[in-house]
Amino acid sequence: MAEIALGHVQREYPNKPDHVLTGPEDLCSPRALHPVFFGSFDWHSCVHGHWMLARLLRRYPAMPAAPQVRALFDALYTEVAVATERAYLDRPHAGGFERPYGWAWLLMLAAELARLEGSAWGKVLAPLAEAFAERFRAWLPKATYPVRSGTHTCSAFALTLAVEYAADHDPALLDLLREAAQAWFGADTACQAWEPSGEDFLSPALTEAACMRRLLSPPDFAAWFDRFLPHLGEGDPATLFRPAAVSDRSDGRIVHLDGLNLSRAWCWRLLSDHWPADDRRRMRAEAAAEGHLAASLPYLAHDYMGEHWLATFAVLAMDV
Structure with missing residues (x-):
């Protein structure tokens, strides 16, 4: 499975256009806009592909693909690259970018990277995780109704994934997740x-x-x-x-x-x-x-x- 994931996160497939074009500065390649999470079919697939690699690396640190995974993460998880990902969220009309599916997977990834001993990847990603946690904190109180779909907009799936990060890093968010679940379901x-x-x-x-x-x-x-x-x-x-x-x-x-x-x-x-x-x-x-x-x-x-x-x-x- 690690080999499958390495293949798909490293391919040069373009990301789907999830952003609104507001000017020439938006006409950039996926790699320029998202220097950490590029190369898969879409941004969120790259994020949860990274989560899978991180989970397998923690569970099976001696797996054959482990050196490739570490080299990939060392190359991608830099302060400059994460800051570029973070800056994308401040673009006009980016408020709904990847809500809630990509948000939740990013928090899952952040929780998993933080559990990996001996690496700085979780610390480097932390500012982006906090940005998405803040988006959850702003969105949940005004999300009057859940989305009961079987696809990316599913509210229950987003809450279930976000629990892993909130339980380890954000007690206030965990309280909000509980309140939303009770109100919705x-x-x-x-x-x-x-x-x-x-x-x-x-x-x-x-x-x-x-x-x-x-x-x-x-x-x-x-x-x-x-x-x-x-x-x-x-x-x-x-x-x-x-x-x-x-x-x-x-x-x-x-x-x-x-x-x-x-x-x-x-x-x-x-x-x-x-x-x-x-x-x-x-x-x-x-x-x-x-x-x-x-x-x-x-x-x-x-x-x-x-x-x-x-x-x-x-x-x-x-x-x-």
């Missing part, structure tokens, strides 16, 4: 799970449950979850237990469904340890996680449309 009951949609890479239902698992106390989560999915022990809603079928892995949107299978596996694994080992809900959750992994894990490098991001979701699912 606290009253939800009897989830119908009308999914998947044709371009989902996240399960709106399971991602919401994973979010509440991370942000509520165990007793509060148990009470909430029993209301949210009251018939899970009977295998209902059945759609949550069935891996999605992927008809064309060269189609950049249809291949999202491989990501759905991997992210569902992640959610099922996060949720499964909530129950005792002999609880049928735990057994169903563990079986569902394995089934979803088996459906998409063999296809991480099938086509660049999936290759540039799916390995990240595989690591998310397999290293809960």
Whole structure:
């Protein structure tokens, strides 16, 4: 997986145009605008590709790709490059840049780099992480309603990822994440799970449950979850237990469904340890996680449309 990620973050594929053109100064290459996070299909894919490399480096410091990862990070994580990334956020009309998906992944990356002993990468990235944390702090109090999608705008996914950074570095942000989760999802009951949609890479239902698992106390989560999915022990809603079928892995949107299978596996694994080992809900959750992994894990490098991001979701699912 490290080799897959190294390949996609180093390719010279242009980033998608996520910024608004306000003048000639905006007509620059992705590498000039984003000297740390360039070279993948889009900015956020490069960010979570870095997160995956950092996680694997921490978990497997002697892996064959480790010297390449360290050399890559040494070259990219410089104060000048991070300052350029930070300056991009001050451009006109950049307030919504990568909200909330890219914000959350950047915080995940910052949390992971900070855990790597013997490196300065986390310290170098810290000013950019703080800038995105401040964006969360400004946005959450005015985000009256959540976005319940299965794609990049999913509010529950952003909260779930941001917890890792907030828990280690920002208690005030952690409080805001809890408040937002409770305000958005606290009253939800009897989830119908009308999914998947044709371009989902996240399960709106399971991602919401994973979010509440991370942000509520165990007793509060148990009470909430029993209301949210009251018939899970009977295998209902059945759609949550069935891996999605992927008809064309060269189609950049249809291949999202491989990501759905991997992210569902992640959610099922996060949720499964909530129950005792002999609880049928735990057994169903563990079986569902394995089934979803088996459906998409063999296809991480099938086509660049999936290759540039799916390995990240595989690591998310397999290293809960």
